[in-house]
Amino acid sequence: MLPLLELTPKQACKLALISQGLHKNNAFGQGIEGVNAAVKHLSYIQIDSISVIQRAHHHCLWSRVDNYQADFIEQLIAQKQLFEYWSHAAAYLPIQDYRFSLPKKQAIASGEKHWRDKNPIAEKRVLKRIQQEGPLRAKDFEQNRTKKGTGWWDWKPDKVALEQLFIEGELMVVERRGFQKVYDLTERVLPTGIDTTAPSANEFERHLIMSYLGANGFASAQQISYLRKGLKSHITRTCQDMLENGELQQVMLGEQVYFAPLNVTDLLKQSMHRNQVNILSPFDNVVIQRKRLSQIFDFDYQIECYVPPAKRQYGYFSLPLLWGTEFVGRMDTKIDRKTHIFHIQNLHLETVKVDEFIDLFKPVLKAFKQFNDGKGIKVHNITFKATLGFHNEANIKQQLQTI
Numbered sequence: 001m002l003p004l005l006e007l008t009p010k011q012a013c014k015l016a017l018i019s020q021g022l023h024k025n026n027a028f029g030q031g032i033e034g035v036n037a038a039v040k041h042l043s044y045i046q047i048d049s050i051s052v053i054q055r056a057h058h059h060c061l062w063s064r065v066d067n068y069q070a071d072f073i074e075q076l077i078a079q080k081q082l083f084e085y086w087s088h089a090a091a092y093l094p095i096q097d098y099r100f101s102l103p104k105k106q107a108i109a110s111g112e113k114h115w116r117d118k119n120p121i122a123e124k125r126v127l128k129r130i131q132q133e134g135p136l137r138a139k140d141f142e143q144n145r146t147k148k149g150t151g152w153w154d155w156k157p158d159k160v161a162l163e164q165l166f167i168e169g170e171l172m173v174v175e176r177r178g179f180q181k182v183y184d185l186t187e188r189v190l191p192t193g194i195d196t197t198a199p200s201a202n203e204f205e206r207h208l209i210m211s212y213l214g215a216n217g218f219a220s221a222q223q224i225s226y227l228r229k230g231l232k233s234h235i236t237r238t239c240q241d242m243l244e245n246g247e248l249q250q251v252m253l254g255e256q257v258y259f260a261p262l263n264v265t266d267l268l269k270q271s272m273h274r275n276q277v278n279i280l281s282p283f284d285n286v287v288i289q290r291k292r293l294s295q296i297f298d299f300d301y302q303i304e305c306y307v308p309p310a311k312r313q314y315g316y317f318s319l320p321l322l323w324g325t326e327f328v329g330r331m332d333t334k335i336d337r338k339t340h341i342f343h344i345q346n347l348h349l350e351t352v353k354v355d356e357f358i359d360l361f362k363p364v365l366k367a368f369k370q371f372n373d374g375k376g377i378k379v380h381n382i383t384f385k386a387t388l389g390f391h392n393e394a395n396i397k398q399q400l401q402t403i
Contacts, residue, residue: 002249004257005264012218012253012296013325014272015264019217020286021064022322023272034065035072036081036094043211044091046283047084049179050305052317052334053372056283057092062371063278074175080191084173084181088227095191100207102198105169114167122161127170135174135184138162205231205238209248210261215285217267218251218260223292256295277357277364278322279331287320299327315346323360328352335372342374344400350385358396366403377401 007015014023021027021038028037038061039045048056054070062068073092076082082092085101093101108114130136141158162183165171172189173181190196199207208231212224221236239259242248251260280287282303287293294300301320304312315332322328329349335342349357369377379397 001243001246005249005251007251007253010325011268015217015267016286016296017325018267018270018272019215022278022286024276026066028064030066032072032075035061035068036076038064039082039092040094042215042285043097044087044093046288047090047092048283050317056281059281060284063280063284077175086167095194099195099197099199100204103204106198109168116160118164119157119161122157123165126158126161127165130171130183130185135182137177137180137182139180201234202238205234209235209239209242213259213261218258220258223289226289274324275360276324277360279364279368280320280322282317282319297327314348323352323357328357335374340373340375342369342372342377344377344379346381346383347379348383354391358399362399362403365400377403
Protein backbone atom coordinates (compact mmCIF):
# COMPACT_ATOMS: atom_id res chain seq x y z
CA MET A 1 0.00 0.00 0.00
CA LEU A 2 1.08 3.55 -0.66
CA PRO A 3 1.83 5.69 2.42
CA LEU A 4 -0.93 7.88 3.80
CA LEU A 5 -0.90 11.32 2.16
CA GLU A 6 -1.83 14.22 4.44
CA LEU A 7 -3.69 17.02 2.70
CA THR A 8 -3.78 20.62 3.83
CA PRO A 9 -7.27 22.20 3.75
CA LYS A 10 -6.27 24.19 0.65
CA GLN A 11 -4.96 21.07 -1.10
CA ALA A 12 -8.21 19.25 -0.33
CA CYS A 13 -10.26 22.07 -1.84
CA LYS A 14 -7.99 22.18 -4.88
CA LEU A 15 -8.17 18.41 -5.40
CA ALA A 16 -11.98 18.42 -5.21
CA LEU A 17 -12.31 21.32 -7.68
CA ILE A 18 -9.76 19.97 -10.18
CA SER A 19 -11.59 16.63 -10.16
CA GLN A 20 -14.85 18.50 -10.80
CA GLY A 21 -13.43 20.57 -13.68
CA LEU A 22 -14.05 23.84 -11.82
CA HIS A 23 -10.43 24.94 -11.57
CA LYS A 24 -10.21 26.60 -14.98
CA ASN A 25 -12.26 27.42 -18.07
CA ASN A 26 -13.22 24.55 -20.35
CA ALA A 27 -11.57 21.75 -18.41
CA PHE A 28 -13.62 19.34 -20.56
CA GLY A 29 -13.50 21.27 -23.83
CA GLN A 30 -16.12 23.47 -25.48
CA GLY A 31 -19.51 23.03 -27.11
CA ILE A 32 -21.39 19.76 -27.37
CA GLU A 33 -18.19 17.71 -27.25
CA GLY A 34 -17.30 19.39 -23.96
CA VAL A 35 -20.75 18.57 -22.57
CA ASN A 36 -20.38 14.92 -23.51
CA ALA A 37 -16.91 14.78 -21.95
CA ALA A 38 -18.14 16.51 -18.78
CA VAL A 39 -20.99 14.04 -18.22
CA LYS A 40 -18.67 11.08 -18.87
CA HIS A 41 -16.16 12.37 -16.34
CA LEU A 42 -18.65 13.44 -13.67
CA SER A 43 -20.70 10.22 -14.22
CA TYR A 44 -24.05 12.04 -13.84
CA ILE A 45 -25.74 15.43 -14.05
CA GLN A 46 -28.74 15.80 -11.73
CA ILE A 47 -32.09 16.81 -13.23
CA ASP A 48 -34.33 19.13 -11.25
CA SER A 49 -37.65 20.76 -12.06
CA ILE A 50 -37.18 24.11 -10.26
CA SER A 51 -37.17 26.78 -12.95
CA VAL A 52 -36.89 30.20 -11.29
CA ILE A 53 -33.69 30.36 -13.36
CA GLN A 54 -32.30 27.88 -15.90
CA ARG A 55 -32.79 24.36 -14.57
CA ALA A 56 -30.02 22.69 -12.60
CA HIS A 57 -28.79 20.30 -15.31
CA HIS A 58 -28.23 23.17 -17.74
CA HIS A 59 -26.66 25.32 -15.03
CA CYS A 60 -24.17 22.63 -13.95
CA LEU A 61 -22.96 22.15 -17.51
CA TRP A 62 -22.88 25.90 -18.24
CA SER A 63 -20.54 26.25 -15.24
CA ARG A 64 -18.04 23.93 -16.92
CA VAL A 65 -18.44 24.31 -20.69
CA ASP A 66 -18.14 27.49 -22.76
CA ASN A 67 -20.68 28.00 -25.52
CA TYR A 68 -23.15 25.78 -23.67
CA GLN A 69 -26.61 25.64 -25.23
CA ALA A 70 -29.70 24.14 -23.63
CA ASP A 71 -30.39 21.83 -26.59
CA PHE A 72 -27.00 20.08 -26.30
CA ILE A 73 -28.43 17.52 -23.87
CA GLU A 74 -31.31 16.66 -26.20
CA GLN A 75 -28.87 16.37 -29.10
CA LEU A 76 -26.68 13.95 -27.13
CA ILE A 77 -29.71 11.88 -26.15
CA ALA A 78 -30.82 11.76 -29.80
CA GLN A 79 -27.27 10.70 -30.73
CA LYS A 80 -27.52 8.01 -28.02
CA GLN A 81 -24.53 9.37 -26.13
CA LEU A 82 -26.54 10.08 -22.94
CA PHE A 83 -29.58 8.51 -21.33
CA GLU A 84 -31.89 9.50 -18.54
CA TYR A 85 -32.29 7.40 -15.43
CA TRP A 86 -31.83 7.37 -11.67
CA SER A 87 -28.44 7.90 -10.05
CA HIS A 88 -28.79 9.07 -6.43
CA ALA A 89 -31.59 11.15 -8.00
CA ALA A 90 -33.00 11.70 -11.50
CA ALA A 91 -30.02 12.29 -13.78
CA TYR A 92 -28.46 12.29 -17.22
CA LEU A 93 -25.89 9.51 -17.50
CA PRO A 94 -23.28 8.49 -20.10
CA ILE A 95 -24.56 5.69 -22.31
CA GLN A 96 -21.47 3.57 -21.76
CA ASP A 97 -22.61 3.23 -18.13
CA TYR A 98 -25.98 1.78 -19.16
CA ARG A 99 -25.28 -1.68 -17.75
CA PHE A 100 -24.68 -0.17 -14.32
CA SER A 101 -28.29 1.03 -14.26
CA LEU A 102 -29.47 -2.58 -14.48
CA PRO A 103 -29.13 -3.57 -10.78
CA LYS A 104 -31.67 -0.94 -9.75
CA LYS A 105 -33.96 -1.79 -12.65
CA GLN A 106 -33.86 -5.46 -11.78
CA ALA A 107 -34.49 -4.77 -8.09
CA ILE A 108 -37.55 -2.63 -8.91
CA ALA A 109 -38.85 -5.21 -11.41
CA SER A 110 -38.44 -7.89 -8.72
CA GLY A 111 -40.67 -6.06 -6.27
CA GLU A 112 -38.60 -3.35 -4.59
CA LYS A 113 -40.77 -0.26 -4.27
CA HIS A 114 -39.56 2.99 -5.83
CA TRP A 115 -42.31 5.53 -5.10
CA ARG A 116 -45.68 3.92 -5.76
CA ASP A 117 -47.30 0.51 -5.93
CA LYS A 118 -47.38 -1.33 -9.24
CA ASN A 119 -50.55 -1.24 -11.32
CA PRO A 120 -50.27 -4.17 -13.77
CA ILE A 121 -53.46 -3.29 -15.66
CA ALA A 122 -52.36 0.29 -16.35
CA GLU A 123 -48.81 -0.84 -17.18
CA LYS A 124 -50.09 -3.34 -19.72
CA ARG A 125 -52.33 -0.68 -21.25
CA VAL A 126 -49.66 2.02 -21.68
CA LEU A 127 -47.05 -0.49 -22.86
CA LYS A 128 -49.38 -1.76 -25.59
CA ARG A 129 -50.04 1.76 -26.87
CA ILE A 130 -46.34 2.63 -27.04
CA GLN A 131 -45.63 -0.67 -28.81
CA GLN A 132 -48.25 0.18 -31.41
CA GLU A 133 -47.98 3.98 -31.70
CA GLY A 134 -44.36 4.77 -30.85
CA PRO A 135 -43.04 7.36 -28.35
CA LEU A 136 -45.69 8.96 -26.10
CA ARG A 137 -45.94 11.37 -23.17
CA ALA A 138 -48.12 11.06 -20.08
CA LYS A 139 -50.41 13.74 -21.51
CA ASP A 140 -51.07 11.49 -24.53
CA PHE A 141 -53.05 9.18 -22.27
CA GLU A 142 -56.58 9.85 -21.07
CA GLN A 143 -57.13 11.46 -17.71
CA ASN A 144 -58.53 8.44 -15.90
CA ARG A 145 -57.98 9.37 -12.27
CA THR A 146 -60.87 8.00 -10.21
CA LYS A 147 -60.94 10.84 -7.70
CA LYS A 148 -60.10 14.51 -7.57
CA GLY A 149 -56.39 15.30 -7.62
CA THR A 150 -54.77 16.53 -4.43
CA GLY A 151 -51.50 17.98 -5.66
CA TRP A 152 -48.26 17.70 -7.65
CA TRP A 153 -47.58 14.06 -6.72
CA ASP A 154 -51.15 12.90 -7.27
CA TRP A 155 -50.40 11.43 -10.70
CA LYS A 156 -52.99 9.79 -12.91
CA PRO A 157 -52.68 5.97 -13.12
CA ASP A 158 -51.19 5.98 -16.62
CA LYS A 159 -48.41 8.37 -15.59
CA VAL A 160 -47.65 6.19 -12.58
CA ALA A 161 -47.52 3.19 -14.94
CA LEU A 162 -45.18 4.99 -17.34
CA GLU A 163 -42.80 5.92 -14.54
CA GLN A 164 -42.90 2.39 -13.13
CA LEU A 165 -42.05 0.90 -16.53
CA PHE A 166 -39.31 3.51 -16.91
CA ILE A 167 -37.72 2.77 -13.53
CA GLU A 168 -37.96 -0.99 -14.23
CA GLY A 169 -36.18 -0.51 -17.56
CA GLU A 170 -39.00 -1.47 -19.92
CA LEU A 171 -39.16 2.11 -21.21
CA MET A 172 -36.56 4.82 -21.79
CA VAL A 173 -36.87 8.57 -22.26
CA VAL A 174 -36.12 9.59 -25.84
CA GLU A 175 -36.58 13.32 -25.32
CA ARG A 176 -38.34 15.94 -23.22
CA ARG A 177 -40.92 18.35 -24.59
CA GLY A 178 -41.52 21.29 -22.32
CA PHE A 179 -39.79 19.25 -19.61
CA GLN A 180 -42.28 16.38 -20.11
CA LYS A 181 -40.75 12.97 -20.70
CA VAL A 182 -41.37 11.17 -23.99
CA TYR A 183 -41.17 7.40 -23.50
CA ASP A 184 -40.38 4.58 -25.93
CA LEU A 185 -39.53 0.90 -25.68
CA THR A 186 -36.01 0.29 -24.41
CA GLU A 187 -35.18 -2.07 -27.29
CA ARG A 188 -36.00 0.71 -29.75
CA VAL A 189 -33.87 3.27 -27.91
CA LEU A 190 -30.64 1.51 -27.00
CA PRO A 191 -27.80 1.89 -29.53
CA THR A 192 -26.63 -1.20 -31.37
CA GLY A 193 -23.88 -3.07 -29.59
CA ILE A 194 -24.43 -1.57 -26.14
CA ASP A 195 -23.48 -3.93 -23.31
CA THR A 196 -26.67 -5.05 -21.55
CA THR A 197 -24.97 -7.57 -19.26
CA ALA A 198 -25.85 -6.93 -15.65
CA PRO A 199 -22.70 -6.34 -13.58
CA SER A 200 -21.86 -8.54 -10.63
CA ALA A 201 -22.16 -6.94 -7.19
CA ASN A 202 -18.39 -6.45 -7.08
CA GLU A 203 -18.30 -4.90 -10.57
CA PHE A 204 -21.08 -2.51 -9.60
CA GLU A 205 -19.37 -1.47 -6.39
CA ARG A 206 -16.05 -0.90 -8.16
CA HIS A 207 -17.80 1.16 -10.81
CA LEU A 208 -19.39 3.40 -8.17
CA ILE A 209 -16.08 3.78 -6.35
CA MET A 210 -13.94 4.65 -9.36
CA SER A 211 -16.59 6.94 -10.89
CA TYR A 212 -17.00 8.86 -7.66
CA LEU A 213 -13.29 9.16 -6.95
CA GLY A 214 -12.56 10.22 -10.51
CA ALA A 215 -15.12 13.01 -10.25
CA ASN A 216 -14.39 14.09 -6.67
CA GLY A 217 -10.72 13.35 -5.95
CA PHE A 218 -11.23 11.61 -2.60
CA ALA A 219 -14.15 10.31 -0.56
CA SER A 220 -15.37 8.22 2.34
CA ALA A 221 -17.41 5.08 1.74
CA GLN A 222 -20.44 6.94 3.08
CA GLN A 223 -20.03 9.67 0.46
CA ILE A 224 -19.60 7.14 -2.35
CA SER A 225 -22.79 5.34 -1.31
CA TYR A 226 -24.76 8.60 -0.88
CA LEU A 227 -28.55 7.90 -1.06
CA ARG A 228 -27.92 4.32 -2.19
CA LYS A 229 -29.73 2.21 0.35
CA GLY A 230 -27.85 -0.76 1.82
CA LEU A 231 -24.57 -0.18 -0.03
CA LYS A 232 -22.33 1.50 2.54
CA SER A 233 -20.96 -1.69 4.13
CA HIS A 234 -20.34 -3.25 0.70
CA ILE A 235 -18.59 -0.12 -0.58
CA THR A 236 -16.44 -0.02 2.57
CA ARG A 237 -15.35 -3.62 2.08
CA THR A 238 -14.61 -3.20 -1.63
CA CYS A 239 -12.65 0.03 -1.03
CA GLN A 240 -10.56 -1.78 1.57
CA ASP A 241 -9.92 -4.66 -0.84
CA MET A 242 -8.88 -2.22 -3.57
CA LEU A 243 -6.61 -0.41 -1.10
CA GLU A 244 -4.89 -3.65 -0.12
CA ASN A 245 -4.52 -4.59 -3.81
CA GLY A 246 -2.77 -1.31 -4.57
CA GLU A 247 -5.67 0.05 -6.68
CA LEU A 248 -6.45 2.92 -4.29
CA GLN A 249 -4.59 4.99 -1.77
CA GLN A 250 -5.64 6.93 1.31
CA VAL A 251 -5.44 10.61 2.13
CA MET A 252 -6.03 12.40 5.40
CA LEU A 253 -7.74 15.73 5.97
CA GLY A 254 -7.68 16.74 9.60
CA GLU A 255 -8.58 13.57 11.49
CA GLN A 256 -10.63 12.08 8.65
CA VAL A 257 -9.12 9.42 6.36
CA TYR A 258 -10.49 9.12 2.83
CA PHE A 259 -10.02 6.79 -0.13
CA ALA A 260 -8.46 8.30 -3.25
CA PRO A 261 -7.31 7.27 -6.74
CA LEU A 262 -3.63 6.67 -7.41
CA ASN A 263 -3.13 9.89 -9.38
CA VAL A 264 -3.73 12.28 -6.48
CA THR A 265 -0.18 13.65 -6.51
CA ASP A 266 -0.37 14.32 -10.25
CA LEU A 267 -3.71 16.09 -9.86
CA LEU A 268 -2.31 18.35 -7.16
CA LYS A 269 0.48 19.43 -9.52
CA GLN A 270 -2.08 20.94 -11.91
CA SER A 271 -2.42 24.69 -11.91
CA MET A 272 -5.55 26.38 -10.65
CA HIS A 273 -6.83 29.79 -11.69
CA ARG A 274 -6.77 31.71 -8.42
CA ASN A 275 -9.23 34.31 -9.71
CA GLN A 276 -11.73 31.87 -11.19
CA VAL A 277 -15.26 32.83 -10.10
CA ASN A 278 -18.16 30.38 -10.44
CA ILE A 279 -21.87 30.84 -9.82
CA LEU A 280 -23.02 27.32 -8.99
CA SER A 281 -26.35 25.54 -8.91
CA PRO A 282 -27.68 24.24 -5.57
CA PHE A 283 -27.69 20.82 -7.31
CA ASP A 284 -24.16 21.08 -8.68
CA ASN A 285 -22.11 17.90 -8.28
CA VAL A 286 -19.58 19.65 -6.04
CA VAL A 287 -22.16 20.99 -3.55
CA ILE A 288 -24.93 18.39 -3.56
CA GLN A 289 -23.57 16.57 -0.50
CA ARG A 290 -23.88 19.35 2.08
CA LYS A 291 -21.96 17.56 4.85
CA ARG A 292 -19.01 16.92 2.51
CA LEU A 293 -19.16 20.56 1.39
CA SER A 294 -18.88 21.67 4.99
CA GLN A 295 -16.06 19.26 5.81
CA ILE A 296 -13.89 20.22 2.85
CA PHE A 297 -14.73 23.86 2.19
CA ASP A 298 -16.01 24.95 5.62
CA PHE A 299 -19.13 26.24 3.87
CA ASP A 300 -22.51 25.57 5.48
CA TYR A 301 -25.11 25.65 2.76
CA GLN A 302 -28.79 24.86 2.58
CA ILE A 303 -31.19 25.33 -0.29
CA GLU A 304 -34.08 27.24 1.23
CA CYS A 305 -36.89 26.65 -1.29
CA TYR A 306 -38.05 23.85 1.04
CA VAL A 307 -37.84 26.12 4.11
CA PRO A 308 -40.91 28.15 5.23
CA PRO A 309 -40.50 31.76 3.98
CA ALA A 310 -40.33 33.21 7.49
CA LYS A 311 -37.36 30.98 8.34
CA ARG A 312 -35.28 31.66 5.22
CA GLN A 313 -31.96 33.36 5.84
CA TYR A 314 -30.66 33.90 2.30
CA GLY A 315 -33.63 33.35 -0.03
CA TYR A 316 -35.73 30.85 -1.95
CA PHE A 317 -33.05 29.72 -4.43
CA SER A 318 -29.66 31.01 -3.36
CA LEU A 319 -26.69 30.00 -5.49
CA PRO A 320 -23.27 29.24 -3.98
CA LEU A 321 -20.50 31.61 -5.09
CA LEU A 322 -17.03 30.11 -5.52
CA TRP A 323 -13.84 32.19 -5.84
CA GLY A 324 -10.71 30.15 -6.43
CA THR A 325 -10.79 27.46 -3.75
CA GLU A 326 -13.20 29.28 -1.41
CA PHE A 327 -16.96 29.63 -1.22
CA VAL A 328 -17.39 33.33 -0.50
CA GLY A 329 -21.13 33.90 -0.55
CA ARG A 330 -24.49 33.10 -2.09
CA MET A 331 -26.93 34.85 -4.39
CA ASP A 332 -30.71 34.42 -4.45
CA THR A 333 -31.94 34.94 -8.01
CA LYS A 334 -34.97 34.82 -10.28
CA ILE A 335 -35.53 35.59 -13.97
CA ASP A 336 -38.73 37.37 -15.01
CA ARG A 337 -39.46 35.70 -18.35
CA LYS A 338 -41.86 38.45 -19.43
CA THR A 339 -39.63 41.46 -18.81
CA HIS A 340 -36.31 39.55 -19.10
CA ILE A 341 -35.13 41.24 -15.91
CA PHE A 342 -32.69 39.12 -13.91
CA HIS A 343 -33.51 39.75 -10.25
CA ILE A 344 -30.88 39.41 -7.55
CA GLN A 345 -33.15 39.18 -4.53
CA ASN A 346 -30.22 39.00 -2.14
CA LEU A 347 -26.45 38.96 -2.64
CA HIS A 348 -24.75 37.80 0.55
CA LEU A 349 -20.96 38.06 0.77
CA GLU A 350 -18.92 36.49 3.52
CA THR A 351 -15.28 37.05 4.50
CA VAL A 352 -13.87 38.27 1.19
CA LYS A 353 -12.09 41.27 -0.33
CA VAL A 354 -15.30 42.78 -1.62
CA ASP A 355 -13.96 45.26 -4.20
CA GLU A 356 -11.61 42.72 -5.75
CA PHE A 357 -14.32 40.07 -5.82
CA ILE A 358 -16.91 42.39 -7.41
CA ASP A 359 -14.49 43.25 -10.24
CA LEU A 360 -14.03 39.54 -11.01
CA PHE A 361 -17.68 38.74 -10.42
CA LYS A 362 -19.14 41.25 -12.88
CA PRO A 363 -18.17 39.50 -16.16
CA VAL A 364 -19.33 36.15 -14.77
CA LEU A 365 -22.63 37.67 -13.66
CA LYS A 366 -23.09 39.24 -17.11
CA ALA A 367 -22.59 35.85 -18.76
CA PHE A 368 -24.97 34.23 -16.26
CA LYS A 369 -27.61 36.88 -16.96
CA GLN A 370 -27.34 36.16 -20.69
CA PHE A 371 -27.46 32.40 -20.06
CA ASN A 372 -30.81 33.02 -18.33
CA ASP A 373 -32.06 35.15 -21.24
CA GLY A 374 -31.84 38.28 -19.11
CA LYS A 375 -31.53 41.75 -20.62
CA GLY A 376 -31.18 43.74 -17.42
CA ILE A 377 -30.32 43.24 -13.75
CA LYS A 378 -32.20 44.45 -10.70
CA VAL A 379 -30.40 44.13 -7.35
CA HIS A 380 -32.81 44.22 -4.43
CA ASN A 381 -30.58 43.60 -1.43
CA ILE A 382 -26.92 43.10 -0.52
CA THR A 383 -25.80 41.77 2.84
CA PHE A 384 -22.35 41.30 4.30
CA LYS A 385 -21.04 39.12 7.05
CA ALA A 386 -20.66 41.28 10.15
CA THR A 387 -16.87 40.88 10.35
CA LEU A 388 -16.41 42.61 7.00
CA GLY A 389 -17.28 46.07 8.30
CA PHE A 390 -18.83 48.84 6.20
CA HIS A 391 -19.23 48.66 2.40
CA ASN A 392 -21.03 50.95 -0.02
CA GLU A 393 -24.05 48.86 -0.90
CA ALA A 394 -25.47 51.49 -3.28
CA ASN A 395 -22.24 51.61 -5.27
CA ILE A 396 -22.10 47.84 -5.62
CA LYS A 397 -25.76 47.73 -6.72
CA GLN A 398 -25.07 50.34 -9.37
CA GLN A 399 -22.03 48.45 -10.66
CA LEU A 400 -23.97 45.21 -10.98
CA GLN A 401 -27.08 46.76 -12.51
CA THR A 402 -25.12 48.43 -15.32
CA ILE A 403 -23.20 45.43 -16.64
